[in-house]
Amino acid sequence: MKNILVVGADRGIANAICLQLQARGDHVIAVCMGTTEPYTEGGVETIGGIDVTDAKAVARMAQELGRRKTKLDWVLHVAGVLGLDELGKIDYDDMRRQFEINTLGPLRVIEASMPYMAANAKVGVVTSRVGSLGDNSSGQMYAYRVSKAGANMVTLNLHHDLSKRGIAVVALHPGMVATDLTKDYPGNFNYIQPQDAAKGLIARMDELTLATSGQFRHANGDQLMW
Numbered sequence: 001m002k003n004i005l006v007v008g009a010d011r012g013i014a015n016a017i018c019l020q021l022q023a024r025g026d027h028v029i030a031v032c033m034g035t036t037e038p039y040t041e042g043g044v045e046t047i048g049g050i051d052v053t054d055a056k057a058v059a060r061m062a063q064e065l066g067r068r069k070t071k072l073d074w075v076l077h078v079a080g081v082l083g084l085d086e087l088g089k090i091d092y093d094d095m096r097r098q099f100e101i102n103t104l105g106p107l108r109v110i111e112a113s114m115p116y117m118a119a120n121a122k123v124g125v126v127t128s129r130v131g132s133l134g135d136n137s138s139g140q141m142y143a144y145r146v147s148k149a150g151a152n153m154v155t156l157n158l159h160h161d162l163s164k165r166g167i168a169v170v171a172l173h174p175g176m177v178a179t180d181l182t183k184d185y186p187g188n189f190n191y192i193q194p195q196d197a198a199k200g201l202i203a204r205m206d207e208l209t210l211a212t213s214g215q216f217r218h219a220n221g222d223q224l225m226w
């Protein structure tokens, strides 16, 4: 049984991850921005009211972890937003909001969680293939692409700093998943369900070692370009 912190767990992919981990016998702490209602009957432990852009809220999350005296085996940061934009009509305030959530969010949360990580913990950050520099062949989505490219850099940097201490770090792409996030996403894709994405992401975390730390992986196992 592992102690696993999942952040951004109100709904979507993170919710499916929490339920699957709990069902297989891990001890899950689901960190939610809103209420913790989705977990009232599942037996999943929760910390509610944590907006990853709010330093005080994240400090409260850390206090809660300290109070529990749990040593975390995994920290999985999943919280994120997608705002669509168009060149010529970019909303720079919204771009800042996406940067705060998608880029600074994982850094703030993981930094705050460090004192509560086990010596050989693993860290996963769900970013997006849309944030890959090497894979960008279509343009658009400035705020999301830039904020997720930043999240990839945060993750690679964390790998350099944390792997020295025995903690393995991976950036993860969940696939194209049918959630609220993608309901207005342009184009036709074969969306997978959150449960399938969760299964793949958990498998990637299971197989993560210090030897494979510092990579960007699709939930299906493919290694992606930064």
Ligand SMILES: NC(=O)c1ccc[n+]([C@@H]2O[C@H](COP(=O)([O-])OP(=O)(O)OC[C@H]3O[C@@H](n4cnc5c(N)ncnc54)[C@H](OP(=O)(O)O)[C@@H]3O)[C@@H](O)[C@H]2O)c1
Pocket: 007, 008, 009, 010, 011, 012, 013, 014, 032, 033, 034, 050, 051, 052, 053, 078, 079, 080, 081, 082, 101, 126, 127, 128, 129, 173, 174, 175, 176, 177, 178, 179, 180, 181, 182
């Ligand atoms: N769906 C896809 O195809 C896809 C593809 C590539 C990458 N991703 C990434 O996968 C992650 C999960 O996406 P999803 O599809 O599951 O989206 P979702 O269903 O919209 O869920 C997003 C989650 O993030 C939480 N969140 C948003 N802003 C937050 C904040 N400031 N503080 C704390 N939590 C916050 C939301 O909480 P509330 O419910 O309270 O708003 C929600 O639980 C995101 O990082 C996304 O960029 C998704």
